[in-house]
Amino acid sequence: MSIKGKKTRIAVNGYGVIGKRVADAVMLQDDMELVGVADIATDWRTSAAGAKGITLFGATLDHAAAMREAGHEIAGVLDDLLAVSDIVVDCTPKRIAAQNVPRYREQGIKFIVHGGEKHEVTGHSFVADANYASAIGRDSTRVVSCNTTSIVRTLSTLKRAGLLKKARGTLLRRATDPWESHLGGIMNTLVPEADIPSHQGPDAQSVDPDLDVVTMAVKVPETLAHLHYWTVQLNRAVDKEEVLQAFAASSRIVMIDAGAGLGALNSVKELMADMGRPHDNLYEVALWADMLKVQGDELFYAYMVDNQAIVIPETIDAIRALSGTVRDGAASIKKTNKALGVGDLPRQVTRQ
């Protein structure tokens, strides 16, 4: 347990796409300490972690031995790391985290899992804007997936503005992550998800059961980000300015303009690189303000979701909620945003 005034000690289990970004983000928080990272890789990925000064642990004795043999400096095994940490953020691949949970419970350590796991693994699903308060002091929570995070951020913002009746979305999902795109992915085709509705709608309801949301999904041959198209039935006819103002209430939705040259996924990612963000992370939902259209009581818009980055600020907030060190969600969000530069984009290309 963290004690007020002391830094919360964080273990990261799994140094992959999410784990390495969580580790980076934790190191930027003045109220957290990254105790170490556990993994099983023996290659360049572990070397990179070591080169950054991160203390490394093997998932098991065997893994630790193999990692040492490959020339990495290994401080011990996962259990050693858990013993000196307050909270473990599990970033292992889908379905592995659920298998780790009994160990976390045995060790009496608080834990965070990600959207690859089912809601039942923790009984609580987290998006900071929507339900920070209900996670305070809990033993565990699940930071929902990238797509679900974006859905809850946008729809719960419309809901708090009293505008949302129901929402129907089409999700274009990136085929594979950039770092492993040489291992295969779809080429020159589109692959509809077999089931309509797709799982993201019900998953958003695991955070806010009131959301009337249906999603359809399709895999597309690119690696940069997901792209969502939404048709929203509003409670009443409004003008566009009212919708823009509603979205402005969330610090993690950034309004961008296609007319300012940000007319495609790659230009938005390049802007993130130009801003000096690590991994070109887009933490925000990037929603096109000039494309957004209101027609009577219907609202249409599209936004971009960086599947590798969007859950990182949520994870940092989830840590604070579980630790109980910051009891005001808005204060945690503000603190996280400042540390990561969330919302810190040039005014010329945004409406904020």
Added chain:
Amino acid sequence: MSIKGKKTRIAVNGYGVIGKRVADAVMLQDDMELVGVADIATDWRTSAAGAKGITLFGATLDHAAAMREAGHEIAGVLDDLLAVSDIVVDCTPKRIAAQNVPRYREQGIKFIVHGGEKHEVTGHSFVADANYASAIGRDSTRVVSCNTTSIVRTLSTLKRAGLLKKARGTLLRRATDPWESHLGGIMNTLVPEADIPSHQGPDAQSVDPDLDVVTMAVKVPETLAHLHYWTVQLNRAVDKEEVLQAFAASSRIVMIDAGAGLGALNSVKELMADMGRPHDNLYEVALWADMLKVQGDELFYAYMVDNQAIVIPETIDAIRALSGTVRDGAASIKKTNKALGVGDLPRQVTRQ
């Protein structure tokens, strides 16, 4: 003018993606004669037309000279072709056809333009299922674009079944056509169309003004086909079987099953190749029956649109309507379908 019992003499102006398919399709009709094709290309495309025994004309004297110099046998110029034809199908690039119209009117020849032109160019926009009758005997019509054709086919079928209230669609548009994909196209990104709604919704209303339809569109990095996702508000709650039966009323909507291995664009195209269709043409709207979902009075589905092929049967029917040789739309559709093999797919992978 064609005389009853005689074949309608057809000129095709422009031997590109659509023109070559129209020429092939005309040659398969027992009530039409392909008099010739006019173009400006001097390369392999013109050679291919010549090798098929198609009579070639230059668009102008200069073009005819250049084509002859490149070794092609050229029978004359476009005006010569028009002089011996009853109907010209203009398949020249977008916006060029509108410039050709004064010449067609001067020569007193009936003409068909395609979806790249505005409705006003002919004052009539054509989809066989929806409005064959209103084109009978006209001097001209516009066969609407691939996306609009698919929208009118599906929504007007739901409308005739008394089910349609309103429809909202997201269109994933192929980046470029296969034959010119070496000339450039988007890679590893997605490019939202700048305007919501996109133009296809209003365009569908040029065929049927009653349709309450809104579309959003995005360019995707593949060349095979377009993919549409639809959310439809029905007039009442129905069961899925009723919707499937409604769609079955159109011979140009084929219900396919992802579960039968047709889970992506490329597998559907491969089936068309296996069926021996020229250019692997998918003339039908290929709608996934097993993905289709009804939820109360809402309907969700996805379908594939072969942008190169879907308008070909419509063009053949448009010829018959303008010529007045077949006054029953259903009879023309049946005749065209039989000549092209529309709907002639293995039962194992379809629901028809």
